[in-house]
Amino acid sequence: MRPDVVAWHGKRNVLSLKLAPKTTLLRFVRRWFLLALTLQLVVTVSAYVGMTYVASNNVNPAYRNSGDSSIIRTHGASPIMEPLTAIPPSPHSSSILGSMTPPVLGYAVVLIGVLPLLVWRLHRWSNGLKTLHSGMRRLSQGTPLKPMAVGGEDEIAYLLLGFNEMASRLMSSKAALIDANAHLEHKVEERTQALNTANQSLAQKNVELAQVTETALRFTDDVAHEFRTPLTVVMEFAEIIAEGLSGPVSEKQAEHLQVIIGATGDLATLVDDFLDSGKLRARTLRVDRRSHTVDEILDSAWPILETRSLGRRLTLLRKVESDLPTVFADIEKVRRTLVNLVVNAIKFSPQDSTVVIDAHSGPHGGVELSVIDQGPGMTHEEVSKLFARFDQGHQGKQADSKGFGLGLNIVRQLVALNLGTVSVKSEVKKGSVFSFTLPPDDSMEVLRWFLQRAEERECDTVSALRVSLGDSSEREDMMRVLSSSLYSQDLQLCNPADGTLLLVGESSKPDRWRERLIHLIQDHARPAASEMSVPQIELVGTWTVASAGDPLQSILASSELLETQCHV
């Protein structure tokens, strides 16, 4: 409202000109001059009347002359005081009137003449002040105000004029303020609406994005299905032929068929790697960490490992240390890691050699699985190159890493999902040992391993949420829903003792994470129309990873996790 402000200043300037002191002084002088003239007239007339009265009562004629001369002299410059001092009081008066000397009578007459004038004046002033007061009151109460009637040109009139001016300006600025307020409200409403629209479109985009991700995931699953089926058929028929089920085969033919079978197996692994690397990049690979024994893991991987060694003259050995702890891992990921490492070992193994899968206790109460080959080995430089390549993200240059590219990169990521690390020991002409670690099934250790991996990833902050699960009928459902919200590297620990679930993840905004979880549960509950109640989700804390010891202690202290058992 800049123009109004300018106009307001303009008006003020006009007002101050009107009430300029020079103008006021001129008016003041003129008015008092007129008043003095009137008073003198009154005095002269009353003096004359007084003289006539005294003369008719035989007063000394000398006084008459002096009275005359005084009348004549009143036309001079100094009028009033002269006759009053010139006439001395008469000591001979007998009646009341007669006792009054002419000058005293003059005073009385003057008083009688001036008094109404004064009363009239005072009346006007008080009226003006009353009007002003009522105007001020109305103004302060905020009632609409008409300009007040101004009579005459005295100070009160000026006061009223000034007041009118001020009141009208106040009213107009008030109106402008109301206007501006309304405008502002309108603006705010407009903006709010725009914000709402933006929010809605954002939510819509989110939904679309989720759908696209879902479609992409389904697509990769479809692709996996489409690839695996023909691979199965090739492998199956090659084996049927090799075993002589469809007629006799020569030894040479059987050997070649084993090559086909082995290569088909490698192709199947490659398909898995290819699909997983896409999911890993999108961080959508699901991780299902549970408690497993090492034997369980090796049993599940063994048939696949045997298939891979088919047609190559080498021995696959399995060595498991006794009394190994149970581990906390996604068995599928461990299986894939082992397959990759064993396929790699087989690739570089000479004829009639042995590949050993050795399970022994590892650091921090965990287990280490090693794949030992008797291949050509690598120099120290080659080994460091192998890992430097991944650290720099140069996955494209596979030529001089002897075909490790995708396979070893996947291995590293899969092991990281199980909170472990990969290491290589190699000696030229003796062979290589590729090892990876798995955390023990112990919440304290699992958390420590998780924080170490987070630190290595250079993640800054870690947050933990505690979810109080409902009764057992909802629990499994809830855990599945919650785990689907987690990124691959996040941690989900369950404490069956008090029915709580601890979620630990890389997040500096746990509130937003919490909101996401609640939305997810609500979305899940809606289509199924199940009565899944939103569980209590509370924030345990947020920590910077640099001080790994502190978050570990506080997460454990507040969650009171005694043992990790993720089987519900």
Next chain:
Amino acid sequence: MSKSVLIVDDQPQITAALMMRLQAAGYTVYHAINGLAGVEAAALHHPDIVILDIRMPDIDGFDACIRIKRLPGLDHTRIIFLSANSQEANRLRAQEVGASEFMSKPFKAADILKVIERVLMVSASEIGA
């Protein structure tokens, strides 16, 4: 009397490969090319083992499994899932609908035979008990 196996898979090549191997091992083998045909074949032949694919054109393997389990006179029938999709979620779902085993493609034929033998052994001991 030989044990009978019903293969329910929409991929004829896989069915053919499995049939050859199972017949060579002495099983009586039936096959169906989709879920509903599989349920009908199960009702007709009362097989000891049903090998189910998950992804099929009409009803999926889980649905077929639930329907087969509801059929009368099939208390001895055991279900084995054979799927190209070995995700943990599918394994869990297979357990939920009452399958005895879950195998992923590509599979090794010898393993299928081992698994079938194991399932039949467990089944026999359960029925015997």
